Amino acid sequence: MADPWLGRTVLGRYRLRKKLGEGGMSVAYLADGGGHHVVVKLPNVGGPNPIDICIDKLRVEGEVLERIWRQYGGHPNIVKFVDRGDEGQYPVVVEEYVQGQTLAEYAAGKGGLDPDEAFEIGKRLADVLRFLHGYGIIHRDFAADNVMVRGADPVLIDFGTAKEGYAQLKPGTKIGKPCVSPPEQAIKGYAYFSSDVYMWASMLMGAMKPRRGRSVGAIDNFCRYINPSGALIAEPCDLVECGSYAGCLNDVLKMALEIDPTKRIKDGVELYDSLTRCSPPPPPCGTYLLINGRRVCLDPSKAYIVGTETASEPDIKIPEPELRRSGKTYISRRHARIWYDRSRGRWLIQDLGSVNGTKIIRGGQEIVMYFGCRDRCPGQPSQPYELVTGDQIALAFSRSTGAPYVVVEFYEQ
Ligand SMILES: Nc1ncnc2c1ncn2[C@@H]1O[C@H](COP(=O)(O)OP(=O)(O)O)[C@@H](O)[C@H]1O
Ligand SMILES: [Mg+2]
Known part of the structure; x- marks a missing residue:
């Protein structure tokens, strides 16, 4: 069926050119907006989730992204907010177009990330969590298909599952993806700041080069590293190539992947700190x-x-x-x-x-x-x-x- 949105102009000024991709909640289009490219997100009407949930999530996404940029000053590794509004009964979110591939595609194209690059990408994503958690935002779907890679720089794009506020004790909808989401979130529907830390680690390990076997995609790679109860089957750096970061990165990944959320690295601040303590490998030059x-x-x-x-x-x-x-x-x-x-x-x-x-x-x-x-x-x-x-x-x-x-x-x- 032809996409009824293509070619239309939304919010009076963004003309939809091409569908870029879709997830469970929304569809992303490339659009022209005042002479340059932007991305317009609309609820995924034909998708797997009830439409009212998709509408709610997209509305929250627009609000969170707007606050991140207009009130909190933004972050270089978060997609920029452009505009939001309503088109008929549907919320519309307009954001910066990030050229590149998703981290999942980028890593797959290389057969997995090399240690140096993985560490740099991991550190910047940890900094994104440090920023979000500092403002009380839990992302809840911190995964390789929600991060674009621009040049070599990761940019977080999808805030459809973000939740604001520290009180996270009520069971919510089960959000995230099987096996890369932490057990408390996948099974019980609870999400803590430490749940994002878990997803940071599952995303990074899934994107890194496996030590045995071929890379089969960020999510499937990670699924091979844990047993049915969610515990790692070996030391992280026996499973993926950590290069000279092995000692320190191994410990950080392990502490981030603790099954019990109360024993895990608790938030982005602590995660970022532990990574900065990983001394870079002995340099080949000064x-x-x-x-x-x-x-x-x-x-x-x-x-x-x-x-x-x-x-x-x-x-x-x-x-x-x-x-x-x-x-x-x-x-x-x-x-x-x-x-x-x-x-x-x-x-x-x-x-x-x-x-x-x-x-x-x-x-x-x-x-x-x-x-x-x-x-x-x-x-x-x-x-x-x-x-x-x-x-x-x-x-x-x-x-x-x-x-x-x-x-x-x-x-x-
Ligand atoms: N700002 C953007 N720049 C470039 N591509 C994007 C952008 N936003 C979304 N996409 C593409 O669309 C896909 C779905 O968008 P996403 O925001 O993850 O929606 P969902 O909430 O449905 O998962 C992404 O995986 C990506 O390929
Ligand atoms: Mg997504």
Whole structure:
């Protein structure tokens, strides 16, 4: 049957172009909204759940997402709120379009995540839980099909099951997915902050590279790691490749997957803290850039041009993000320069007058080094900025939303 929503304009200004996907509760469409792409979510009328439940959930989703961005300031790894309203009897939620694949698809495409990348993705998702739990929000379906991967950065997209408020003692609807949801939620319908912690761990382990057998998808992978009562059949890092994170990550995954929710890591704050205590593996070099989970060592006696131009040593080639609108490239051929300044004893970065600019994200604050020459190119090189370990360098960002296209990180021992 033809989809009756396609081609329609909702809330007077969002024209639905294409169906992106659907879950039990809602259907997501790609739409045009004032010259750029957005995602419009509508209740899944033909889906497995009663329509009034789908309507309620979508309404809550819109409210929670709006509060996250308008009151709580948002989080870089949460999909941005755009708009909401009603179209006839149906609630409509409009949000940022996140280009990329779901974490489930992304991990499947690689046969499972490598340890370095898994740790980085896991840490950012733990930070999302730290943020949500800090505002009393329990997500309840923190799973690999509700996270998109943009470049190498995870973005949580689905708030259809989110619940606000600390009182979580009443039995609710059974939400989540069999075996990746914690027993208290799958069996009894209770959800605590620690239930999200469990799902964080089941999502991450399911996405990581299995040590035995082939990767069969994030959810099915994880199902193979537990017995019918929900207990792990072996140490986490005997089941998945943890690389040099083995000791610490093993303990965190184990404590996050405790069957008894009162013995589990209790919330995102505690989870994030335990992960930051996992010292990174011994580095192959003192200073490096992390690009898509890959370490690129920086030698203080060299200067590096980063960009898309085929690199001649020692320049660093930056991968273009996957693009839908054809032909456009986001990263400039010679985008920025990174070098070590002996007199200051610091690493410096300078934008070379790129088209889409460069900014540094440091402890949640954004420092725009250069806005990009955009349509008045070529531009002038920016001033040099000192880099600090842990800096996220956004190479190219959206003019309208500020969303980064590619993020590389800088680490110094
Ligand atoms: N903001 C978005 N950007 C890109 N794709 C999205 C977005 N929101 C949803 N999708 C796609 O639609 C699917 C279903 O959306 P989701 O929000 O998870 O709905 P449900 O509540 O029904 O599970 C997702 O798995 C994803 O593939
Ligand atoms: Mg979903």
